[in-house]
Amino acid sequence: MVTQEPQECQWFKSSHVKASTTCLKVAKLRSGSEPDEGRVEELAKLAEKKHCVGSYVSVDNLGYGRNFVKSEDQPLDWIDRLTMKAAPAPKRGDKELNVWPQRPPNFRQVIQNYVKEARNVLDELLIALAEALALESHVFLKHFDSNNSEINVRINYYPPCPQPDLALGLTPHTDASALTLFMQFETTGGIQIPEDRKWLTMPWTEDALLVNVGDLLEIMSNGRLKSPWHRVVTQMNVERFSAALFYNPPSWAEIAPESVEDLVPEDGGFKKVVVSDYLQHLYAISPTKEKQAIMYA
Ligand SMILES: O=C(O)CCC(=O)C(=O)O
């Protein structure tokens, strides 16, 4: 993990990004581009009232629900979450719109404003990461044109848990995305990564955004950036909200591993994959006990 100290408008210059980075903690967004955190939180709390939202019946993995529920005896995660497709922006009549809360009326607008700012930050980061790996600046970004790349936003709500040792907020997983941008509200302390056979709580101050490398970027970087295995724990007497923004190339895009010649792994590294094939595979086999889906590529 790398901590980036705020430096006006220069945070994502490649010299500040270590090539070995698996997880970047970005201390603050550029001045002038900070999301209106209080506002998003307020709206998220209101939107959390399920009755004002449509159902996600016909839309894969969108709306209220849980990932990876495969059997009745599987322990469920201690979480309530709402996932919305933010880009390409759904249009009137699109089924994806059904899962956006109708109330408060400006919920969608506030999230879309946040998405716009987040996209700028993540695009800069994709350039900085490519440069840090001595690759041509646009090798990753070329897959993310603003009309077709995909952004899903998920509001996660972890209620206080009377017995945190018995329930996880989120089962261990990697993010399937290329990059994930996390925001949390007022509380901290939920997200953990494995280190030395123990789970380590991410030092994540409340006023910082956290950026996670997802599986798709691990594939695109031919394994030089790693998507971290992570989980979320529950906390007694603490309710926690986070917002995860998943940034992906279009589902039909074929992504290929990009390598500097003398750094190609002996076995050649990853193969080309179509984004939707990878995602289907991941959802079909998850949850897994360890990081496994990536072997598909
Ligand atoms: O709530 C968090 O801090 C992390 C959530 C997470 O890992 C996810 O939404 O994929």
Ligand SMILES: [Fe+2]
């Ligand atoms: Fe995650």
